[in-house]
Amino acid sequence: MIADEAARAWTAPDIDAIRAAAARLAGVATRTPLLESDLLNARAGRRVLVKAECLQRTGSFKFRGAWSRLSALDPAALARGVIAFSSGNHAQGVALAARLLGCPCVVVMPADAPKLKRDNTAALGAEVVLYDRAGGEDREAVAQKRIAAGGLTLVRPYDDPFVMAGQGTCGLEIAEQARAAGVAEADVLVCCGGGGLTSGVALALEAEAPGLRARPVEPEGFDDMARSLAAGRPESNRPGATSICDAIVTPCPGELTFPVIRRLCGPGIAVSDAAALAAMATAFLRLKLVLEPGGAVALAGALERLDGGSDAPVIVLASGGNVDPGMFARALAQGEG
Amino acid sequence: MIADEAARAWTAPDIDAIRAAAARLAGVATRTPLLESDLLNARAGRRVLVKAECLQRTGSFKFRGAWSRLSALDPAALARGVIAFSSGNHAQGVALAARLLGCPCVVVMPADAPKLKRDNTAALGAEVVLYDRAGGEDREAVAQKRIAAGGLTLVRPYDDPFVMAGQGTCGLEIAEQARAAGVAEADVLVCCGGGGLTSGVALALEAEAPGLRARPVEPEGFDDMARSLAAGRPESNRPGATSICDAIVTPCPGELTFPVIRRLCGPGIAVSDAAALAAMATAFLRLKLVLEPGGAVALAGALERLDGGSDAPVIVLASGGNVDPGMFARALAQGEG
The missing domain is CATH 3.40.50.1100 (Rossmann fold)
Structure with missing residues (x-):
C-alpha cells in the first residue's frame, strides 16, 4: 500500500461536499446533455435517457x-x-x-x-x-x-472524497435533467469500475431525486461490485479474466465507495463484451455518440433488459468515449445485433 | 414548379418569428451543447467551439x-x-x-x-x-x-419562413452559449445546402449576438452559395459534380434564403470530400461526436483554416450525424490526416 496518512481519516462525501464540488466545476466542466432518441426508444420498448458524459472534457466523466x-x-x-x-x-x-x-x-x-x-x-x-x-x-x-x-x-481514481464528490456532480445534473424530462422514478445504470462515479451519483440522487436509484453495471468477469452487493461484503475478481472494457476492469470495490453503494444502490448488472460492442453501434446509429466499451456497458444493460426489464423509463450514464478507431470499427462491423 | 400560391407571398422571418418558433420548440427539441475540446483547440491553434446539432432529435438540425x-x-x-x-x-x-x-x-x-x-x-x-x-x-x-x-x-426544406425560423432557433442557442463561453466576436461556420440553416442562424445572430457572423460552408462542386455571394446574384452549380456530402448538394441558393445570406453573412467556403472525412475523424477522436460528411464541412473549414485563418476563436455548426457505418469506417481509416 502507498503511504497516505490523510486517506485513513477520509470518509465518503456528503451532499454539501458534492454541491461544493459543483460550484468549483461551474464554468470549467461541460454540462453534458441527457439525450433521448425516438428510434432508440422504439427499439428498447421504453424510454432510455442517456447522460452523454463522453462529451465531457477529456472524453470521460473523470x-x-x-x-x-x-x-x-x-x-x-x-x-x-x-x-x-x-x-x-x-x-x-x-x-x-x-x-x-x-x-x-x-x-x-x-x-x-x-x-x-x-x-x-x-x-x-x-x-x-x-x-x-x-x-x-x-x-x-x-x-x-x-x-x-x-x-x-x-490523486486516487475513486477512493477519495473529493474525487467521489466531483463524480457526484454528474448525479446533480441527472436529477435536474430527469425532472425536466418528466422522469421522477427510474433506475440509473452507471458504468462501474472502483465505484467512484456510482457512489457519487448515488449520493447526489439520494438528496436531489429520491425516486432515482443508481445501479452499477460492470463487464462480465469484472463484476466484483455486483457480487459484493449480493454477498454483503467486498469480493474481488478472479484473476485471469479479460475484457475489452479497459476503463472499468478494477480488482475490487473501493473502501470508501462500497459502503455508499451498498446503502443506496440497486443490484449490480454484468454485461458481455459482445453486448458492449452492440451498444456502441446503437450509440453510433441512434445517438450520434462515440462510446468506448467501458462507457457503453450501462447502455448495453438497458438494451438487453438486464436490469429486470420493466417498461418503465431507464436512465443510463454513458461514461466515456476514448476508443481507438480499430475497436470502434469492430463495433460498427458487428452492428446492433 | 409545384403550384404553391402561399409561397409566393412569403417573406423571410424576422427575429420575432424565430423567437416564436423557439417557444413552440421548447421541451420538444433538444438544446444541443456547444462543445470544446482542449486537444482540438491545440491542434487547430485556436478555440474551436462546436454546436453539436448532430445530437438533435433525428440526428440533424432539420x-x-x-x-x-x-x-x-x-x-x-x-x-x-x-x-x-x-x-x-x-x-x-x-x-x-x-x-x-x-x-x-x-x-x-x-x-x-x-x-x-x-x-x-x-x-x-x-x-x-x-x-x-x-x-x-x-x-x-x-x-x-x-x-x-x-x-x-x-413542407419545403428551406424556402419557407417557418422552416427558416425553426433553424434560426439554433442561432439563438449559439448566441447564448457563445456568450457563456466568453466569445463575443467570431465567425460562425455553417454547413450550407439551400441556406435554411445559414439564413436562420444569421437572422438570430443579427438580433442576439451582433459580434457573431455566419458564413456558409459547402462541398467543392456544390459551392453555389459561395459563388452567388461573390457574384452578388444567384448562381447554380454546374451539372455533373459529385460529393459524399449528400445532405447539402442542392442545385442553387433559395429564393428566400439568399437575400438574407447576402445581407448578413461573410464569404462562403468550399471544402473537399477528403477534408470532410478528416473532420469526421477529428470529431470522433476529439469530440466523441458522430458527424456525417455534410455535417462535418464547417468543422473541416475551421480545421483547414479556409475561413481566412486568424487565431481568433471560431464557432462551427456540426449539423448532422446520419451516416452509414461504411462511410464512417472510411473516415476512421483515413484518419485526421
Whole structure:
C-alpha cells in the first residue's frame, strides 16, 4: 500500500461536499446533455435517457473528479505536483486539471493501455511513465518512488472524497435533467469500475431525486461490485479474466465507495463484451455518440433488459468515449445485433 | 414548379418569428451543447467551439424547421397530412414532427439516399416514395401527383419562413452559449445546402449576438452559395459534380434564403470530400461526436483554416450525424490526416 496518512481519516462525501464540488466545476466542466432518441426508444420498448458524459472534457466523466480534487489542494501542494495511476481516462482528467492549474503531473500507465489514451495524456502535458502490467510490475512501487522523491500528491481514481464528490456532480445534473424530462422514478445504470462515479451519483440522487436509484453495471468477469452487493461484503475478481472494457476492469470495490453503494444502490448488472460492442453501434446509429466499451456497458444493460426489464423509463450514464478507431470499427462491423 | 400560391407571398422571418418558433420548440427539441475540446483547440491553434446539432432529435438540425412548420399548421391541414422531398435529414425531421402531431406524412426520397436515412424515415412512420435521381425522374412531378390527390401540404426544406425560423432557433442557442463561453466576436461556420440553416442562424445572430457572423460552408462542386455571394446574384452549380456530402448538394441558393445570406453573412467556403472525412475523424477522436460528411464541412473549414485563418476563436455548426457505418469506417481509416 502507498503511504497516505490523510486517506485513513477520509470518509465518503456528503451532499454539501458534492454541491461544493459543483460550484468549483461551474464554468470549467461541460454540462453534458441527457439525450433521448425516438428510434432508440422504439427499439428498447421504453424510454432510455442517456447522460452523454463522453462529451465531457477529456472524453470521460473523470475530469470532474480530477478537477474537484486538484482545485481543493493548497498552493504548495499544487506547486509540488500530482501523480496518478490509470489506464487512461483518470489519467487524462488529472492531466488536464493539472495543466489548467499550472501544476506538474506524472501519470503511471500500463504499457498496454489504448494508444489514444496514452497519446492524449502526454498531449495534455503529463509526464507518462509506462509499466508492464502483464509482466507483473508493481505500479504502486513505481509511483511510490516518485512520490518519495518529489513530494507529489497522489490523486486516487475513486477512493477519495473529493474525487467521489466531483463524480457526484454528474448525479446533480441527472436529477435536474430527469425532472425536466418528466422522469421522477427510474433506475440509473452507471458504468462501474472502483465505484467512484456510482457512489457519487448515488449520493447526489439520494438528496436531489429520491425516486432515482443508481445501479452499477460492470463487464462480465469484472463484476466484483455486483457480487459484493449480493454477498454483503467486498469480493474481488478472479484473476485471469479479460475484457475489452479497459476503463472499468478494477480488482475490487473501493473502501470508501462500497459502503455508499451498498446503502443506496440497486443490484449490480454484468454485461458481455459482445453486448458492449452492440451498444456502441446503437450509440453510433441512434445517438450520434462515440462510446468506448467501458462507457457503453450501462447502455448495453438497458438494451438487453438486464436490469429486470420493466417498461418503465431507464436512465443510463454513458461514461466515456476514448476508443481507438480499430475497436470502434469492430463495433460498427458487428452492428446492433 | 409545384403550384404553391402561399409561397409566393412569403417573406423571410424576422427575429420575432424565430423567437416564436423557439417557444413552440421548447421541451420538444433538444438544446444541443456547444462543445470544446482542449486537444482540438491545440491542434487547430485556436478555440474551436462546436454546436453539436448532430445530437438533435433525428440526428440533424432539420427537426427544428420541420416542427416549426408543422406546429404552425391548422388542424385541418394536419389531418390531411404533409409531404416532403429530401435526401434524408429533412425527411426524418418531417417524419418525426408528423408522428408527434399525429399527422400523415409522405416523403419522396432519391433511391440512392443513404440506407440509414431511408430506413429511419420509414421507421418514424412516414410513407417513403423512392424516385430515380440518376435516371432523371422528376421528384416534383412525383410529389405533385400526391399533393393533388390528397390535399397534402408541401413542407419545403428551406424556402419557407417557418422552416427558416425553426433553424434560426439554433442561432439563438449559439448566441447564448457563445456568450457563456466568453466569445463575443467570431465567425460562425455553417454547413450550407439551400441556406435554411445559414439564413436562420444569421437572422438570430443579427438580433442576439451582433459580434457573431455566419458564413456558409459547402462541398467543392456544390459551392453555389459561395459563388452567388461573390457574384452578388444567384448562381447554380454546374451539372455533373459529385460529393459524399449528400445532405447539402442542392442545385442553387433559395429564393428566400439568399437575400438574407447576402445581407448578413461573410464569404462562403468550399471544402473537399477528403477534408470532410478528416473532420469526421477529428470529431470522433476529439469530440466523441458522430458527424456525417455534410455535417462535418464547417468543422473541416475551421480545421483547414479556409475561413481566412486568424487565431481568433471560431464557432462551427456540426449539423448532422446520419451516416452509414461504411462511410464512417472510411473516415476512421483515413484518419485526421
